[in-house]
């Protein structure tokens with residue numbers, strides 16, 4: 001999956017592992033500008049993928 005950085009607007013790859021839970025909340029640093037991004041992910045049963053929201057960490 002890919003997310004868009006809120007600071008530099010680059011697209012960066014993001015791995016989310018379902019074993020870690022259906023609802024996750026964590027911070028990742030952007031690979032490009034190193035700013036922290038707050039990720040909220042919730043498993044979507046119908047799409048069998050995570051719904052991901054990104055905001056400024």
Ligand SMILES: [Zn+2]
Pocket residue numbers: 005006007008009010030031032033034035
């Ligand atoms: Zn960035």
